[in-house]
Amino acid sequence: MAEKNLLQAIHDGLAEEMRSDESVMILGEDVGRAGGVFRVTQGLQEEFGPERVLDTPLAESLIVGSAIGLSVNGMRPVAEIQFADFIPPAFDQIVNEAAKFYYRSNGAWTVPITIRAPYGVVPGGALYHSQSIEAWFCNTPGLKVVAPTFPADAKAMLKSAIRDPNPVLFLEHKRTYRLIKEDVPEDGHEVPLNKARVHREGGDITVVSYGLMLYTALEVAGKLSEELGIETEVVEPRTLYPMDRETILNSVKKTGKLLVISEANITGSVSGEIAAIVSQEAFEWLDAPVIRLGAPDVPAAAFAKPMMDFFVPSAEKIEAAMLELARY
Amino acid sequence: MAEKNLLQAIHDGLAEEMRSDESVMILGEDVGRAGGVFRVTQGLQEEFGPERVLDTPLAESLIVGSAIGLSVNGMRPVAEIQFADFIPPAFDQIVNEAAKFYYRSNGAWTVPITIRAPYGVVPGGALYHSQSIEAWFCNTPGLKVVAPTFPADAKAMLKSAIRDPNPVLFLEHKRTYRLIKEDVPEDGHEVPLNKARVHREGGDITVVSYGLMLYTALEVAGKLSEELGIETEVVEPRTLYPMDRETILNSVKKTGKLLVISEANITGSVSGEIAAIVSQEAFEWLDAPVIRLGAPDVPAAAFAKPMMDFFVPSAEKIEAAMLELARY
Amino acid sequence: MTTEKTRARHETLDLEEADLKSIYRAMLVARRVDERSWILNRQGKAAFVISCQGQEAAQIGAAYNLRPGHDYLYPYYRDSGMTLLLGQTPRGQFLSLLGKKEDPNSAGRQMPGHFSSRELNIVTSSAPVGVQYPQAAGTALAFKMRGEDGVVMACGGEASTSGGDWHEAMNFSGIHDLPVIFLVENNVYAISVPSKFQVAGSIAKRAEGYGFPGHEVDGNDVLAVYEAAKEAVERARRGDGPTLIEAKTYRMTAHSSDDDDRRYREREEIEAWRLKDPIIRFEKYLFENGLLDEDEKEAMDAEIKAFVAEASDYAENAPFADPEEALDRVYAEV
């Protein structure tokens, strides 16, 4: 087992699936010779040729639309959207088409496609290379939305996504691409798309988070444990839609306190859904208000570093919220 | 003051604004000679000519994109999307463009456009003439999303929307177009875009709802009051984003109990946001779980009437939820 | 049967008498099913009708070149003529019209006209106009990648070319010489909007800008459409790339049963086009070439009407899906 970062893990997941299944292919902008703007697909065109790793025109509706068409004719395409901010032109093909083929044909047509999209704030990315777009897609039955955080999960879930007969939107927080390395199993390892992951057990408060914020949350949780003996249970949904409610509810039923953290603009974010589920299903267990932390309700992160940093929930703010909750 | 239904009220709002401000215009599919597929714009092309009431090609991105371009050159366009289900091609122009012009130019460019879109289940409408799409847009700072229910509100809020310097998405539940008539003031009457409305005061439970479901909720509330003396406070957000939290919170602080009802697929709906706000801000006042009622998590309403009826939250289900809450 | 004159048009197209009868029959079946649908609508039994009337020649002429279940079809909501030709049945059509459980397209979930057949490679279609084109290009790419000789036909009205999807698909198909045929059934109106406010320039001419052929054909002349589509299908099968066909035709009914077209078009215009009815026109051709006579025609029509009525009755008596079935088949099982 080798140590890999998120980027390498996703790369490997793609390569292994393409090796073991001829119908798996990649299409998107600059995925070929360039190997993707983040280098996720580096070397794949050399190995699999220019058709199975296809540079498309700059046309996101086409990318997803043609992926749908490929999938109904025997292929398992992995479509790359260069930045999640540029997914809107493909919105119709995703929410009205891919997500509804199966239902509207009463189960006759499946759409086994995976759509990869790097999201999240990154220095210099500014308004259009920073957005957390998950909420746009988490009200669409028929679609699965996954957002793994750690390399091994990401690789295994990518494999599950590619093998899944349903359309899967696969979100990658681009600021975590090279953030950490961990052991990533070589092959076979699959993580299902309907299970949250408990990263850390604890009886005092529950924190639900994903992406970059999950790292910060885990850090702060460690600190609070060490310094103050506050034990945080940290739950990562991994799949945002449909979500594993059970694991989250069980945790909150144990701790009685919930903090949800994401990097998205707070109002209307997926955090709201999590809070709503908990306040309906675990109300009797709650000992404190469900608190959400997120980015402020401004369009997106700014280019200038000081404003960008201000946009992203900081470790300090997260610590303050966790403390507030623990002491409630 | 004359009695008007929702459709007439919106028609009148458009006509009055066009009369009083030369820069107001309408563009969309079939808005001209046909007067719109629902007849909202009937007669307006005759009165204002084929340019100010412009039949566009079937291209929603163009409709909104050109509205943006018109608005930065002195016009105040009202763009009609024939059915809300067909708004996805315009998603990019709405969320990435219209909503961000002001912020990204540091306040230099405003986009005073209104986008009207009929939403909601209607008999025979099936998957693509039925969707409740509000959640797609309620995570987008810079955009206002309004969804008035009653005719007088709709007319007044349409005027506010047209005069607003920001882009406003104006949602109309198509099944309520001809549902009731009420007195609608002739002119001048404005309703601001940041105020919820309390339809009915009551101390036992709070119900938040809008669109067709609001009618049902009001009916059931009346019945429960009469039959069982249960007094429901019914609050209509009217503006879904950014929402008037104050009015909702005040009500829940009074009643201690909240039911949120909408016709959208329940998971990821705007109801979740309302529940989240309340469980964070009014936790101490809550005497019961926050309950949400909505459509099941299936793509949309079916064509066949029995399945369609099953999709829409019924008066029985609403009554049961209200009773459950009242007795909690 | 031969004529003494120069070769008849169908002969130069290698169409046998049996082909011509099949084509004619298919057009008539489509028309009769359509007419019956309007009757059910007027009787208050069918909530919604959307019609193929006037476009039978464009549809049958084009689809007659396809191999059902091998080639792929992306039809649009008026293409009942095509789907019936490829193997869907009038019974299925009426079951769909009435939203019954046995509706082969969607089990009552979708509106009528939203065709689907996994066996026939008729890809499930929907209401958003234009989305089928990038999908069709993708399906064609899969054939190309595997070196198979399948072709894909993607259809829409003239307004389906106004949205971006059409263009993105045209461009992509041109870049990769994909085996796809874009069939635009230009019937002059998009609901109320006439084509002059819908289409700048010429749809057919645009193909050149994408580096492949575009043909404008008389969409009410079934042999003309057949010929253009034949060439296009052969070209695609050879691996030479896409073709665009713009079939100029006319919508003989209102947009749908929800529409009142008196708001936006003159009765005279419709009457003028009625004279060009593609079925009457083809009938005339068959009569003139001694391929059909009045008796034969009557007999065929009577037989068609009878089984159409039977199909319609069957559908009327068929049950709805249970309400709770609305919950099923949201996700395919892993």
Next chain:
Amino acid sequence: MTTEKTRARHETLDLEEADLKSIYRAMLVARRVDERSWILNRQGKAAFVISCQGQEAAQIGAAYNLRPGHDYLYPYYRDSGMTLLLGQTPRGQFLSLLGKKEDPNSAGRQMPGHFSSRELNIVTSSAPVGVQYPQAAGTALAFKMRGEDGVVMACGGEASTSGGDWHEAMNFSGIHDLPVIFLVENNVYAISVPSKFQVAGSIAKRAEGYGFPGHEVDGNDVLAVYEAAKEAVERARRGDGPTLIEAKTYRMTAHSSDDDDRRYREREEIEAWRLKDPIIRFEKYLFENGLLDEDEKEAMDAEIKAFVAEASDYAENAPFADPEEALDRVYAEV
């Protein structure tokens, strides 16, 4: 100054000596600002550079026909040559490059290259490629509705024609004869993707399909671009409708400072295009026509370099916006 030969090209275009110098100067300013930006990037001061190098002729040649503050410009991220010509300043450019509070485009909110000026009618631009086209069509429609003679220029790279927005705008502009000029700066690459995988057929030729003229011009020949744009602007002002101009040029730098173009293009190709550098080419023209000499050029360049350096220094020393300003101006006040 006149030459004895047949009339020089610029004379047939009614360009005076002063015009030529302005044009040359504008090209040089754009180049020097761009070069300076790369230095700031290499010094670790500028996080991101996106370049106009190689496209100065296309940009200046086209924009020289506009009336700043009257006509509207929808630039794309490489169009610093245009925006500088119309009245934006090198200082503003560097303030934007470094994301400073005084950045005239966005006060440090947007990436460099996302131009905006309310006074100059340069409409705020963004990163999603192609969105400007429908907006530009709308702006042109407003001029037309009011009977004004303003024109709109909308620019993008060749890949900006691949998305649906371009097509929808072309069609709409053709239908209504809108006063808009589509300027496609075809610089062969879209990041790494060469135009043969981006564009089927020919961009310029597509205009015909929409019923208006399309011109392919040598985008490295500033006079050729000027000529095509002049005709297009005059046509638009007259109310005769849109024009598409495809300026064939080349991206002389990597896509941006984040890109390493060695992954996908050969050094020889770049070298070959360096010989066609539009600035050198225009210089040659001016030399040959006795409109500029080496001394004058040196002097002009020295002066430009000096004030570019000054502008850059100013920007370096300028403050950032306070972090909390990220919260401001989300909504315009009612």
